[in-house]
Each structure stands twice: as C-alpha cells, then as structure tokens.
Amino acid sequence: MEGLERITQTPGVMGGKPCIRGMRVTVGTLVGQIAGGRSIDGLLDEYPSLEREDIVQALRYAAWRSDEGEQLQGVCENTSLNLRQTTHASPRRHVLDALEGSMAEHDALYRELAQ
Numbered sequence: 001m002e003g004l005e006r007i008t009q010t011p012g013v014m015g016g017k018p019c020i021r022g023m024r025v026t027v028g029t030l031v032g033q034i035a036g037g038r039s040i041d042g043l044l045d046e047y048p049s050l051e052r053e054d055i056v057q058a059l060r061y062a063a064w065r066s067d068e069g070e071q072l073q074g075v076c077e078n079t080s081l082n083l084r085q086t087t088h089a090s091p092r093r094h095v096l097d098a099l100e101g102s103m104a105e106h107d108a109l110y111r112e113l114a115q
Contacts, residue, residue, distance in 0.1 A: 004064070006057045018061060020054045030058040 008022045018027040025047060033043055040055050 004057050004061050006054050007061045020050060020058060023049060025050065025054075027058045027061050030055055031062045034059065 006021050007018050007027060008020070009016055009018050010022060013019055013022060014024055014026050019025060020027070020030070030043060034040070034055075038046075040052060043055055044050055044052065
C-alpha cells in the first residue's frame with residue numbers, strides 16, 4: 001500500500017511479521033503498546049531507533065488491515081459463512097492474528113474465505 005514504505009516483511013526477520021524498516025520491532029508490538037495506553041512519545045523513548053513516522057505508519061498499516069478484516073466479514077456474511085466457524089472470532093481478531101503471523105498466511109486465509 002502506498003505510504004507504508006517503512007513497513008517491511010523479511011522471511012528471516014521476526015518470522016516474516018510486518019516490521020519497521022527491517023528492524024526487529026513488529027507492527028503488532030507497537031500497535032499493542034498503543035492499545036495498552038502507551039503514548040507515542042513513550043514508545044519513542046523506549047525504542048530510540050524509531051521515528052515518529054514509523055509509529056504513524058504502523059498504525060496506518062493496522063487500520064488498513066482492519067479494513068480488510070471488515071471487508072472479509074462482509075464477504076463471509078454475503079456467502080452465509082459464519083466467521084465464528086473459521087479460526088477467527090471477529091474481523092478485529094483476524095487482523096490481530098494476522099499481525100502476529102505472516103502476511104502470506106493472512107492473504108491465503110483471506111483468499112480462501114473470500115471464495
């Protein structure tokens with residue numbers, strides 16, 4: 001996606017999870033910290049190699065993936081497939097799981113459920 005050039009995925013880095021600029025800092029870690037109440041400034045203090053734009057792009061990436069999850073829910077509802085019958089309880093849970101797994105696994109699941 002355009003505007004997410006700081007988000008990288010490399011098979012040998014953090015198990016292929018989406019990371020920040022190839023570093024061993026995952027998008028899921030940052031998003032989880034923000035969701036837990038940590039401020040952007042607090043993250044910048046804890047991770048001195050990060051820049052504010054890294055965190056902004058991590059949040060934009062998570063929002064983009066969340067939109068895909070909501071689209072997936074619509075596809076499932078339109079095809080009478082109950083998302084609870086899949087391995088994920090909700091689109092939001094699906095996105096969080098995808099952030100912890102590889103993009104390829106998520107995309108394969110998305111294609112499978114969309115059929």
